[in-house]
Amino acid sequence: MEYIILITGLALILMGLYGIMYIKNIFRIVIAFALFDTGINIVMVTIGYLRNGMAPILDKMPTEGTTPAIVDPVPQALVLTSIVIGLGVSALMLTYVLKLYEDKKSLDINSFKDLKW
Amino acid sequence: MLKKILILFLLAGVGLIFFDLFQSYQSASELTTTAKYYADNGAKEVGAANLVSAIVVTYRGLDTLGEVSILFVTAAIISFVLKHKPEEEDKNRVIKPASEILNTATVFLTPVMIMVGIYIFINGHLTPGGGFQGGAVIASAVLLIFLANPKFHLNHSIIAFVESISGVAFVVVGALGLIMAGGFLDNRILGLGEFGTLFSAGALPIIYIFIGLKVGAELSNIVGILAQEQNIKN
Amino acid sequence: MFIIIAIILGVISLVGGYIALTNPKLSVGIIATGIVSLVASILFLLLAAPDVAMTEAAIGSGLTTVIFFYVLNKIRQGNA
Numbered sequence: 001m002e003y004i005i006l007i008t009g010l011a012l013i014l015m016g017l018y019g020i021m022y023i024k025n026i027f028r029i030v031i032a033f034a035l036f037d038t039g040i041n042i043v044m045v046t047i048g049y050l051r052n053g054m055a056p057i058l059d060k061m062p063t064e065g066t067t068p069a070i071v072d073p074v075p076q077a078l079v080l081t082s083i084v085i086g087l088g089v090s091a092l093m094l095t096y097v098l099k100l101y102e103d104k105k106s107l108d109i110n111s112f113k114d115l116k117w
Numbered sequence: 118m119l120k121k122i123l124i125l126f127l128l129a130g131v132g133l134i135f136f137d138l139f140q141s142y143q144s145a146s147e148l149t150t151t152a153k154y155y156a157d158n159g160a161k162e163v164g165a166a167n168l169v170s171a172i173v174v175t176y177r178g179l180d181t182l183g184e185v186s187i188l189f190v191t192a193a194i195i196s197f198v199l200k201h202k203p204e205e206e207d208k209n210r211v212i213k214p215a216s217e218i219l220n221t222a223t224v225f226l227t228p229v230m231i232m233v234g235i236y237i238f239i240n241g242h243l244t245p246g247g248g249f250q251g252g253a254v255i256a257s258a259v260l261l262i263f264l265a266n267p268k269f270h271l272n273h274s275i276i277a278f279v280e281s282i283s284g285v286a287f288v289v290v291g292a293l294g295l296i297m298a299g300g301f302l303d304n305r306i307l308g309l310g311e312f313g314t315l316f317s318a319g320a321l322p323i324i325y326i327f328i329g330l331k332v333g334a335e336l337s338n339i340v341g342i343l344a345q346e347q348n349i350k351n
Numbered sequence: 352m353f354i355i356i357a358i359i360l361g362v363i364s365l366v367g368g369y370i371a372l373t374n375p376k377l378s379v380g381i382i383a384t385g386i387v388s389l390v391a392s393i394l395f396l397l398l399a400a401p402d403v404a405m406t407e408a409a410i411g412s413g414l415t416t417v418i419f420f421y422v423l424n425k426i427r428q429g430n431a
Binding site: 002003006007010013014017018021022047048049050051055056057058059060061062067068070072073074076077078080081083084085087088089091092094095096098099 | 121124127128131132135138139142144145146147148149151152153155156157159160161166167168169172173177180181184187188191192194195198199244245247249312313332336339343
Binding site: 004031071091095 | 353358360361365368371381384398401411418419425429
């Protein structure tokens with residue numbers, strides 16, 4: 001199961017990378033960034049997965065000398081942070097898209113040539 | 118043309134790296150050293166049933182502090198860039214009122230949604246959930262109000278008050294840990310209590326409540342700025 | 352059993368990603384991104400990560416989609 005999910009995550013990262021570099025519409029570039037973000041989160045959680053592991057929520061205090069059969073909680077904590085920051089980054093990029101559109105009345109990336117040389 | 122070929126080459130290279138990563142991936146059969154330490158001692162040292170909460174709030178509490186600051190800066194930049202000028206508002210614009218069902222549902226659902234959000238972050242150390250999820254639920258309640266009434270004006274002084282008070286309280290509780298316990302954001306300034314009950318895990322639920330209020334205020338602020346009825350300049 | 356669910360969800364999310372990048376309508380693309388996030392939250396649940404699944408469902412799938420739509424709406428109003 002974890003192999004299939006890993007393939008899904010890696011394919012989503014590749015799709016997002018393709019979209020960021022290839023697509024001309026700046027609004028769709030933000031969508032590609034969101035896909036990229038989702039793919040990275042899936043890959044990170046998959047790497048912490050332990051076969052037959054349970055969710056890292058204990059129902060009783062573990063007895064001395066035994067390790068509870070749980071999956072790795074560290075990547076999950078990092079991904080929790082990453083998702084919330086992903087929303088902030090998306091909102092910030094969309095704000096700039098709005099401002100750029102206000103300036104040039106176009107969503108095409110090729111119409112923004114001010115700093116191009 | 119050259120650009121497209123370069124992009125294809127780059128994608129193929131990244132794909133090759135990913136293929137190699139996939140081939141060498143072995144699903145782990147035992148925890149790494151750090152994770153094993155958390156699994157063995159996390160419940161004893163922190164007293165929280167949910168180990169993810171324990172890591173987010175105490176072991177990696179500094180990361181969370183930085184993350185909340187990033188969210189604050191993001192909200193500040195968005196409200197700076199999309200400055201709202203009330204005098205430019207088009208008073209004659211007629212907004213079609215929302216349907217009866219949406220209006221009634223908003224009145225009944227908003228308090229329930231806010232209560233669920235508070236429940237989620239108060240029980241963050243026992244069940245899945247915590248400050249971020251509860252804050253997102255509170256922001257969804259604000260979003261529902263905006264859907265029903267697009268002219269709703271979010272009171273910015275309340276948002277700013279909640280956000281700054283909870284931010285300061287988060288740092289103060291963290292600094293108390295420096296004086297009374299082992300270090301910054303140490304939750305043992307209060308007794309650990311009985312494992313698995315609501316009043317356990319020391320100061321962890323208190324810190325998570327402040328994180329939840331702060332995240333909820335910030336996300337509501339972002340939604341409110343983007344939802345306000347303001348046309349872009351023509 | 353879980354393997355079949357994972358295959359189905361993986362195919363859904365890849366098709367959703369393809370639609371999000373290629374469909375000429377931006378609104379369809381936004382909805383497809385929301386579906387990819389929702390499917391990802393079920394995948395997190397399969398990977399024994401309920402905390403992450405909750406966050407992804409509430410933030411990644413709910414709030415992000417709505418913010419995209421608000422900005423798209425503003426761009427359309429400016430166009431008219």
